Amino acid sequence: MSAQRLRSLIGLALLGCAWPAAAVTIHIAGDSTAADYAADRYPQSGWGQFLGCALDGSVTVRNHAVGGRSTRTFIGEKRLDRIKAEIGAGDTLLIQFGHNDANTVKIERYADPLGAYRSNLARMIAVARSTGAQPVLITPVTRRNWKNGRVVADFTPWSDSMRALAAELRVPLIDLERDSAAWVQAAGEAGSRVYFLHHKAEERLPAFPSGIDDDTHFSELGARGIAEIVARDLKALEIPVSAHVLAARPDLKRTMPLGRAACR
Template identity: 55%
Template structure:
C-alpha cells in the first residue's frame, strides 16, 4: 500500500513539474499568418495551417492579427497579452515587416534599421525574461516580380532579423528566402494560385466581387507557406521540432480542400 501511495505521489509530482508541462507554440505576426473565419475563405494565413503539419498533441496559439507591425502590436498591448498567456518553455514565432514598411501609416511605420530593430530586441529580451524561446521569422515575399525574377520587397527588414541571429543568438526561420525560392520555381503565372486571385465567376463567399491580391494567401498559398515554416522548424535544435510531422500531406496539397481544415 505504501509503495502504491509513493508511486502515485511521484507521478503527480512529475505531472506538476515544469519538465512535464506541455510546450506551446505562439505566433506573433500580421495578416499573412492570421487565422481567418470560414466566411473569409479562401483567404488563409500560414499560422492557421501550421497545426496540420504537427502532431495532434501540439498546441499552436496564433495571435497574428491583420494590419499590425512591431510598433502597433506593442502599442496595442498585444505583445504584453501574449507574454501573460505564455508559460516558461513555450516557443514564440515573431514575424513582422510587411506593415512596419507602411510609411503612409505612422501608427504602423517602423524604420528597419532603428525602431523595427529596437522593437525586435525588446521582444527577444522580454520573451527570454519570461522563460520563453523567441524565434525570428523573416516576412514571406509578395507575388512581386521584376520580369522573371522574384523581388524581396521587405529585404531591409529581413536583413535586420538576420543580423540579430548572431548578436542575440536567436534562432531564425528564413521564410523570405524559402518563399522567394518557391515563387521563383513557380514563376509569375504558376505562383498566382498561392495568392488571392479570383473572379466573381469563382463564387468565393469571402470575395463575391472577386479579388486580385499579391500579398495575402489563398488556401494553397497558406498551406505552402506553413510547409516552409514546418521544414524550418524541423531543423531547429528545439524540443518543438519533435512535434513537426515527418510527412505533411495536408501542407503539400496541390488541389484546394475548400477549407482550412486538416484531413
C-alpha cells in the same frame, strides 16, 4: 517477494513505459499573412492556421497574428502583453513582422528597420526569454512580386535588420523571405497565382463578390505551402520544439484545396 526483487521489477516496468510528451505551446506574433481567418473570408488564409497540421498532438498553436499590425502597433495595442501573460517555460514564440513596418502611407504602422523595428523585435525576444520560452525570428514572407522573370524581395532592409539581430542576440532564425521566394520562383509566374488571391467576379465568392487580385495574401494552398516551409525550417533548427514537428506533413502539401482551414 524480496524488496530488492520488487524494486527490480518496478524499474523494468518503468523502462518499458512510454510517458506522454509534455504539452507545449507555439505562440505566433505577426500580421495578416500569418493570421487566422473566419470561414466567411475563405479562400483567404494565413499560414498560422495550418501550422498545427505539422505538429504532434502534444503541441498547441496560439495564433496572436492580426492583419495590419507592425511591431509598433502590435506592441502598442498590448498584444505582446497578452502573450507575456500566457507564455511559459518550454513554449516557443514565432515572430514574423515587416510588411506593415515598411508602410510609409499608414505612418502609425511604420518602424524604421534600424530603429524601432529592431528595438521592438528585441523587446519581443526579451519577453519570451524572461518566461523561459524560446524565441524564433522569421523574416517577412515574400510577396508575388515578379520582375524580369524573378521574384523580387520587397522588405530587404527589414529582413536584413532581423538577420543581424538574430546573429547578435543568438536567436534562431527562419529566413522565410528567402525560402518562400524560392518556392514561388519554382512555381513560375503563372503557376504561383494559385498561392495568392486571384479570383474573378464571375466566381461569385462571398468574400470577394467583385473579384480580387492580391499578390500579398494567401489562398488556402498558399497558406498551406508557407506553413510547410515554416514547419520544415522549424524542424531543422533543432531547438526543443523541433522534436514535435512531424516528419511527414501531407496536409501541407496538398495540390487541391480542401475548401476550409483544416488539416484534412
